Amino acid sequence: MKKILQTLTIAAVLGLTGCNDSYLERLPNTEVTDATAFTSFATCSNYLANLYQMFGGGYTSFQGPAIVSGALGTSTRDIYSGILTNYGAGVGNISNSYANQTVTIPTSDGAYSNPYYWIRWANIMLDHIDDPACTDNERLHLESVARFFRAYAHYSLLVNYGDVIYVDHLLSDTSEELTKARDSRLYVADQIYKELTWCIENVQDNLAEPNMLNSDVMKAFMSRFTLFEGTWRKYHSVDESECSSKSYVTGNTLLQTCASVSKELIDKYPTLYKGNSQDIHPGKGWGEMWTSEDLQEVPGVLLYVKYVENYKMHRLGHFEHIGSASLEMPQSTVDLYLTKDGLPIHNRNVKHYDYDPETKSYKEGATYDYANCNMYRTFRMRDPRMWQMIMPPYHVLGQGDANTYKLDESAGGIWMEYINQFSPRGIYNATNGTYRIPNWASGYHQIPYHKALPSSNWAGNYLRNVPNVSLSNVMSDAITSAGFQLIYAGAGYQRGKSGYFVWKHHASWDKQDQNYAMETSDKPVFKIEEVILNYAEAMWELGRFDQSVADITINKLRDRAEVGLMQVSAIGSDFDPDRDQTVDAVLWEIRRERLIELMGESFSWEDVRRWKKADYFVNKQHYGVYLDNVAATFNNGKATSGGTGILNPATKLEASESELATMGNCGHLYYYLDPIKAGKGWLDKYYLRPIPSDELLLNDQLEQQEAWK
Structure with a gap:
């Protein structure tokens, strides 16, 4: 019974499905009646x-991971942020x-209706709850699980809408909740807090x-909820005056709870996963969290999506192999x-x-700018989580x-830099020195490394x-043999x-298929890494972040990632000249660690909104890799049919031929418009989603968000 339940609820219920599958249409799988559903534990x-x-x-x-078996993987809301x-959008x-100001009031919205x-x-x-024939402890357990999910769904409403109608009992056609105004954010958060507290205790x-x-x-x-709501109230200046008279939980208490409950879990789960012992990749523990076939024994994974070969599989890695992939990272x-x-x-x-x-080694050399140099230098001696997130350069x-x-x-072996640090993909033929990659649709490509190059x-x-960009340029081995970097692979897949x-x-040990889900790598839902980051941030907000806290939080993550440790005393106002200067220098580093550690898990959308920093992140202009000799790299110096394909940092537009010449024939790939220069950009009304218009028609007591009226 235990094995069946685990498989059905985690593999089937949590499992990724094809685009046309609909849980809402399929549930319940069999007719549920009072007489059959609630008879026993x-x-x-x-x-x-x-x-x-x-x-x-x-x-x-709401936040992560949003499990989507498609081109955007688990990263949907990291795109919003x-x-x-x-x-997928065209250059220019x-x-x-949100940056383009095209978000409108929807007629209906699953973000509103599905939680209910x-x-x-x-x-x-x-x-x-009193119907089943079971023990008192079994009844308490059933009630705790049901109430947890009720709190979880209410939280998703809170995150998106703020004030919402709170429902704590079964409604009928005549229930007042169907025609009432929204409850205040403070009340809803208080109810969630009390419900979760009860659940944890029972x-x-x-x-x-x-x-x-x-x-x-x-x-x-609880750690996730309390951090979100506590920081939202602080940075959005929520009026908490009614908390005292109505005995609602305050923002400070929420942060205190976040710190205490997070510390309990940190103490209980002191070990982080450091990856397959045979794997040679730097920072492999971080990357393999998302490509391992079985997370059951991985330390710190509290709940995960289970996949089983020939039973329930997904296509997350497969989508990163094919032309449908459309996810990438801006400079x-x-x-x-x-x-x-x-x-x-x-x-x-x-x-x-x-x-x-x-010697396949590094030594300290001449100064260059990591933000404005060719891709090989950009990647050089950086946080290995970047290598695990973005495909390194090679030819x-x-x-x-x-x-x-x-x-x-x-060219002296310069194109081998990252292939040497991963592992060659394919079967080696010593006679002629070639590698041949098998067709993954015919079987698993079993090697002990979760990522390998070439892809x-x-x-x-x-x-x-x-890099392999969708803007074509001449592809010639003569260019690389002369020492100039290519930006095109002649392939319509794995590009941007x-x-x-x-x-x-992307995993080397997963089977791939053109049409069917074939992958069995498990996916985490709750893990200790998030809790660690919650604790670090909550402790800073409470004024209690010091080196000892850094050592059990940020530095534990960096040690696993093989990155230099944080020295709190060294972080002054000039530690990072690129930071948002309105954010404290230490807090900026804590937030940076969160963004990097949880990259691709859809947390950042909620993070930048609760910090009230969406404008800082959403309004950035996105552009691509730096090319240090455009004339040599491109055919006749052109990357697009209409211009040079290079960003002019002064105009923030595509550089003309003459402008490129004055830039020394160097620059970043032109990508998208600057939102502010284009007269667009983040609007503060986006911090909360608008109430769907159909809901307003159904309930005349509902009012639209003030900023959306």
């Missing part, structure tokens, strides 16, 4: 298993709908099956990554390194067919060059506009 548990679908993200529309981009446009669906499902169980861990709700998962969610986010020494790229003490192809030589290649050792698509067709291609779920 087992039948009630089966009923509650349906609620695990909320962790799919798409049905609640501007941390990542969807390259504004791709982010799940709240009703939970309330049905609670309405029948859930029966001895009755919780593996990879199901228990007190630790509930504490992890502004690349610049957030620290050097391997743990310093911002423009810190006065930052070091720069030269690569020696002969290989074609051998007459789509699956066979040779390593390119021309390939599902059919084993190798990707000749990275920036040159920084995201490969977070």
Whole structure:
């Protein structure tokens, strides 16, 4: 029974499905009646298993991970925040709908309606909580699980809308909640807080099956909720005057709770996953969290999505192999990554390194600008989490067919820098020195490394060059043999506009198929890394962040990632000259760590909104990799049919031929318009979603968000 429940609720209920699957259309799988659903602990548990679908993200529309089996993976809301981009929009446009001011009031919105669906499902169980023939402890456990999910759904409403109608009992056609005004944010948050507190105190861990709700998962969610709401109130200057008279929880108490409950979990889960012992990649523990076949024994994973071969599989990695992939990283986010020494790229003490192809080693070298240099230098001696998130640069030589290649050792071996630090993909032929990549659709490509270079698509067709941009330029081995960097691979897959291609779920040991989900790598839902970051931030907000806190939070994450440790005393106002100067220098580093550690998990959208810093992130202009000799790299100096394809940093537009010449034939790939220069940009009304117009018609007591009227 335990194995069946675990598989059904985690693999099937949480599992990724094809684009046409609809949980709402399929549930319930069999007719549920009072006579059959609530007779015993087992039948009630089966009923509650349906609620695990909320962790799919798409049905609640709030922070991470939003499990989407598609081109954007788990990163949908990281695109809203501007941390990542969807390259589907044409060059010279504004791709982010918030930056482009194209967000409108919807007629209907699942972010509003779906949570109420799940709240009703939970309330049905609670309405029948006395029905099953079971022990008192079993009844407490059932009630705790149902109430947890009710709190979880209310939180998703709070995150998106602020004031919402709170529903704590089963509604009928005549219930007043159907025609009442929204409850205040303070009231809703207080109810969520009290509900979660009750659940943590009453859930029966001895009755919780593996990879199901228990007190630790509930504490992890309490940590998430309290940090969000506590910081939202601070940075949005929420009036808490009624908290005292109505005994509502205050923002300060929320942050205190975040700190205490997070510390409990940190103490209980002191070990971070450091990856497969055979894997050679730097920072492998961070990357393998998303590509491992089984997370059951991975330390600190509190709840995860389970996949089983031939039963329930997904396509997250597959989408990163094919032409449908549309997720990449802009230069502004690349610049957030620290050097391997743990310093911002423009810190006065930052070091720069030269690569020696002969010894495959680095030594400190001449100064250059990490933000304005070719891709090989940009990646050099940086936080390895960047390498795990973005495909590193390389070039290989074609051998007459789509699956066979040779390593390119021309130009002194400079194109081998990152292939040497990963591992060659494919089967080596010692006779002629070639590699051949098998067709992944025919079997698993079993090697002990979760990422390998060169990359390939599902059919084993190798990707000749990275970066691989959608703007074509001449592709010639003569260019690389002369020492000039290519930006084009001659392939229609694994490409973009920036040159920084995201490969977070890209795994060498996963089977791929053109049409079917074939991957079995598990995906985390709650993990200790998020809790660690919650604790660090809450402690700073409470004025209690010091070196001892940094050591058990930020430095624990950096140690696993193989990055230089944080020295709090060294972080002065000039530590990072690129930071938002309105944010305290230490807090900026805590937030940076959060953005990097949780990159691609959809947390950043909620983060930049609760910090009230969406304008800072969303309004950035997105542009791509730097080319240090455009004339040599491009055919006749052109990357597009209409211009040079290079950004003019002065005009923030595509450089003309003459402008490029004055720039020394160097610059970043032109990508998207600057939102502010284009007369667009973030509007403060976007901090909360508008109420769907259909909901206003159904309930005349509902009022539209003030900023949206």
